[in-house]
Amino acid sequence: MALSAWAFCCFLGGLLLPGGSPSPSPSSSVPRLRLSYRDLLSANRSAIFLGPRGSLDLRTMYLDEYRDRLFLGGRDALYSLRLDQAWPDPREVLWPPQPGQREECVRKGRDPLTECANFVRVLQPHNRTHLLACGTGAFQPICALITVGHRGEHVLHLELRSVESGRGRCPHEPSHPFASTFVGGELYTGLTADFLGREAMIFRSGGPRTALRSDSDQSLLHDPRFVMAARIADNSDQDDDKVYFFFSETVPSPDGGLGHVIVSRVGRVCVNDAGGQRVLVNKWSTFLKARLVCSVPGPGGAETHFDQLEDVFLLWPKSGKGLEIYALFSTISAVFQGFAICVYHMVDIWEVFNGPFAHRDGPQHQWGPYGGKVPFPRPGVCPSKMTAQPGRPFGSTKDYPDDVLQFARAHPLMFQPVRPRHGRPVLVKTHLTQQLRQIVVDRVEAEDGTYDVIFLGTDSGSVLKVMALQAGALAEPEEVVLEELQVFKVPTPIMEMEISVKRQMLYVGSQLGVAQLQLHQCETYGSACAECCLARDPYCAWDGDSCSRYRPSPSKRRFRRQDIRHGNPALQCLGQSQDEEASGLVATRVYGMEHNSTILECLPKSPQASVRWFLQRPEDERADLVKTDERILQTEQGLLFRRLSRLDAGTYTCTTLERGFSQTVVRLALEVIAATQLNSLFPREPRPEESSAWGGPASAPPKAWYKDILQLIGFSSLPQVDEYCERVWCRGVGEHSGFFRSRGKQAKGKSWAGLELRKKVKSRVQAERNRTPREVEAA
Numbered sequence: 001m002a003l004s005a006w007a008f009c010c011f012l013g014g015l016l017l018p019g020g021s022p023s024p025s026p027s028s029s030v031p032r033l034r035l036s037y038r039d040l041l042s043a044n045r046s047a048i049f050l051g052p053r054g055s056l057d058l059r060t061m062y063l064d065e066y067r068d069r070l071f072l073g074g075r076d077a078l079y080s081l082r083l084d085q086a087w088p089d090p091r092e093v094l095w096p097p098q099p100g101q102r103e104e105c106v107r108k109g110r111d112p113l114t115e116c117a118n119f120v121r122v123l124q125p126h127n128r129t130h131l132l133a134c135g136t137g138a139f140q141p142i143c144a145l146i147t148v149g150h151r152g153e154h155v156l157h158l159e160l161r162s163v164e165s166g167r168g169r170c171p172h173e174p175s176h177p178f179a180s181t182f183v184g185g186e187l188y189t190g191l192t193a194d195f196l197g198r199e200a201m202i203f204r205s206g207g208p209r210t211a212l213r214s215d216s217d218q219s220l221l222h223d224p225r226f227v228m229a230a231r232i233a234d235n236s237d238q239d240d241d242k243v244y245f246f247f248s249e250t251v252p253s254p255d256g257g258l259g260h261v262i263v264s265r266v267g268r269v270c271v272n273d274a275g276g277q278r279v280l281v282n283k284w285s286t287f288l289k290a291r292l293v294c295s296v297p298g299p300g301g302a303e304t305h306f307d308q309l310e311d312v313f314l315l316w317p318k319s320g321k322g323l324e325i326y327a328l329f330s331t332i333s334a335v336f337q338g339f340a341i342c343v344y345h346m347v348d349i350w351e352v353f354n355g356p357f358a359h360r361d362g363p364q365h366q367w368g369p370y371g372g373k374v375p376f377p378r379p380g381v382c383p384s385k386m387t388a389q390p391g392r393p394f395g396s397t398k399d400y401p402d403d404v405l406q407f408a409r410a411h412p413l414m415f416q417p418v419r420p421r422h423g424r425p426v427l428v429k430t431h432l433t434q435q436l437r438q439i440v441v442d443r444v445e446a447e448d449g450t451y452d453v454i455f456l457g458t459d460s461g462s463v464l465k466v467m468a469l470q471a472g473a474l475a476e477p478e479e480v481v482l483e484e485l486q487v488f489k490v491p492t493p494i495m496e497m498e499i500s501v502k503r504q505m506l507y508v509g510s511q512l513g514v515a516q517l518q519l520h521q522c523e524t525y526g527s528a529c530a531e532c533c534l535a536r537d538p539y540c541a542w543d544g545d546s547c548s549r550y551r552p553s554p555s556k557r558r559f560r561r562q563d564i565r566h567g568n569p570a571l572q573c574l575g576q577s578q579d580e581e582a583s584g585l586v587a588t589r590v591y592g593m594e595h596n597s598t599i600l601e602c603l604p605k606s607p608q609a610s611v612r613w614f615l616q617r618p619e620d621e622r623a624d625l626v627k628t629d630e631r632i633l634q635t636e637q638g639l640l641f642r643r644l645s646r647l648d649a650g651t652y653t654c655t656t657l658e659r660g661f662s663q664t665v666v667r668l669a670l671e672v673i674a675a676t677q678l679n680s681l682f683p684r685e686p687r688p689e690e691s692s693a694w695g696g697p698a699s700a701p702p703k704a705w706y707k708d709i710l711q712l713i714g715f716s717s718l719p720q721v722d723e724y725c726e727r728v729w730c731r732g733v734g735e736h737s738g739f740f741r742s743r744g745k746q747a748k749g750k751s752w753a754g755l756e757l758r759k760k761v762k763s764r765v766q767a768e769r770n771r772t773p774r775e776v777e778a779a
């Protein structure tokens with residue numbers, strides 16, 4: 001009774017705890033929900049494709065929303081999966097290197113297993129029936145057309161006649177950073193295009209036009225790591241379309257010292273660039289780049305920079321302008337390892353490219369804004385209606401005056417850097433046990449606003465689902481980690497992530513294979529309004545019966561309960577509470593042996609909740625907070641008794657408190673078996689042939705408690721004995737350390753009861769099952 005009164009008090013937010021000091025509520029950067037690989041599979045939240053050989057050695061992925069298919073590029077093979085039905089109906093096409101090339105590759109000293117194969121790294125839509133695929137070809141890149149059929153057909157076929165050299169279109173190395181995009185029949189790539197991986201360039205090829213490349217003497221690119229390439233229309237004039245590249249570079253230290261620093265860049269070229277006529281022949285004449293800054297302002301103007309670009313996601317607006325670019329950065333500082341997410345507005349990038357060019361008089365000089373006269377057409381501007389004015393016939397970059405091309409060649413860098421929205425990251429993550437590799441963002445409409453849900457792929461095969469809540473332009477964003485999803489069974493870096501908003505799915509690729517993951521599964525959060533509300537997942541809302549997918553409806557009637565900003569169930573779920581029901585939870589009977597150790601398990605769904613244990617002894621009126629000491633420890637798994645005393649018997653209630661909301665998770669009635677009882681039950685090891693002795697006069701166990709045990713276990717369900725033992729009662733000494741280690745914690749308790757007892761109970765139960773029903777009745 002006292003317990004439910006307490007729960008009621010806290011439910012209303014007035015927080016005064018009866019006795020004991022509350023454990024501090026863990027920060028919200030801890031995932032509120034952690035789902036294991038097995039959890040995800042068994043709930044149908046995810047499905048995995050590893051190919052016929054158990055690993056694809058995946059390098060690239062192309063999500064084809066038009067055809068409802070997912071194409072995968074692996075080692076010596078390509079795959080096609082159907083997305084429009086439950087069964088993906090996988091198709092495979094084998095594509096090894098050209099004859100003799102594998103041997104040639106090995107002969108040149110490359111690794112036969114990890115390098116001398118055809119790793120498919122390019123999959124781009126060629127036309128309505130074909131894809132362009134390129135692979136490393138065992139260090140001799142090759143490209144080919146792949147017949148994939150019209151929409152509705154499911155074919156996959158390599159056009160052998162189309163196989164040709166892929167030099168410039170695909171790197172030689174299987175893993176070197178690389179970006180490509182296919183625009184107007186031509187492939188744009190950012191890569192190192194030679195065998196030694198030294199000649200970095202942006203390359204365009206594949207169409208009727210002559211191939212175009214970066215000028216190598218110019219050192220436009222310093223050891224670049226390309227992350228992404230995409231066509232972005234600057235305005236409605238197609239002539240002005242550009243392909244943007246996102247990458248990081250290693251440049252000489254700006255202070256003129258000997259060292260090098262890493263900086264991140266956005267670079268661009270005009271789609272209609274044709275190179276120069278006398279200068280920059282077959283070279284880019286419109287290439288420009290600018291620095292992307294992502295830093296946290298510190299005291300006294302010192303800034304912590306996140307300079308290594310890891311991944312980029314383009315968040316296209318539903319309509320019109322306003323492209324936003326989400327970028328994931330890391331630091332490579334020796335002091336600490338951290339990650340940051342910065343958001344850039346495309347308009348800010350344009351502004352920087354329209355601003356001053358960076359200039360310096362010589363390598364030893366400081367960079368400054370170029371102050372002289374800039375020639376016309378302005379370098380970096382695409383030939384279009386704007387440049388082709390009467391009397392100024394600049395219809396192609398080949399018509400550009402030499403001074404324009406010379407200027408472009410000498411000034412590829414903009415003076416201003418691109419700064420992120422609000423001037424700082426939306427999210428900073430330090431002290432992570434894992435590294436972040438990939439980012440995907442979904443803009444979700446919820447009851448109280450629009451939220452960007454960020455999916456982060458880690459290097460340990462998991463995906464974090466995160467929000468950065470911004471209360472105002474100046475306020476520090478609040479990080480909310482909704483879920484941590486262990487997508488792959490073994491730790492493996494996530495290399496590719498694609499979102500299908502249409503299907504509400506995320507496609508997650510690692511070297512092993514690909515996982516299809518639902519963006520949300522609202523029922524996982526629980527079956528109470530408060531649980532749904534505490535989850536703060538903008539995809540989900542309480543509909544009166546269950547936690548289900550939230551869909552914005554035009555009518556303003558408020559029948560959906562959701563509170564993303566505050567996650568306050570007290571306001572949302574008044575009259576919807578199921579807490580009373582929970583406090584009426586029937587206690588489960590559990591047993592522990594005197595002088596032995598035991599654990600009362602309580603695993604709250606949310607690690608953000610603080611756990612409290614209450615004990616009501618048989619003679620007590622009310623429940624009191626359990627006092628912990630060296631003998632009784634509160635662990636992440638539950639209440640651990642290192643040495644059980646008879647006085648510990650009673651009803652234990654595990655409650656959680658989260659955002660002022662309290663819940664009963666479990667109720668356990670602990671009975672303590674006296675050491676003397678134990679001996680009388682199992683005087684000697686029973687053997688199968690002695691089974692009829694069970695219940696017989698010779699060894700009749702006089703106490704009633706064993707019946708309870710067997711009732712709990714159930715005669716007919718022997719496998720549950722193990723499970724039961726595992727959970728509450730008898731755990732082997734060797735097993736318990738693994739149990740804790742798997743959850744990243746070390747328990748202090750060493751002695752565990754029950755390995756012996758478990759064996760005994762098992763053989764007893766086995767014997768019981770072997771008996772005929774009549775024998776049971778007779779007993």
Ligand SMILES: *[C@@H]1O[C@H](CO)[C@@H](O)[C@H](O)[C@H]1NC(C)=O
Nearest residue numbers: 040041042043044045086087
């Ligand atoms: C998962 O999907 C399979 C096949 O579609 C179905 O048989 C099974 O019941 C589903 N399981 C759950 C928990 O939804």
Ligand SMILES: *[C@@H]1O[C@H](CO)[C@@H](O)[C@H](O)[C@H]1NC(C)=O
Nearest residue numbers: 126127128129130131145162
């Ligand atoms: C796509 O390109 C291939 C190769 O050039 C060609 O054979 C095929 O007819 C094209 N398909 C369509 C629909 O244009």
Ligand SMILES: CC(=O)N[C@H]1CO[C@H](CO)[C@@H](O)[C@@H]1O
Nearest residue numbers: 594595596675752753754755
């Ligand atoms: C498995 C185990 O540790 N059992 C112990 C339980 O307590 C009794 C009495 O102290 C011991 O004899 C058992 O060895």
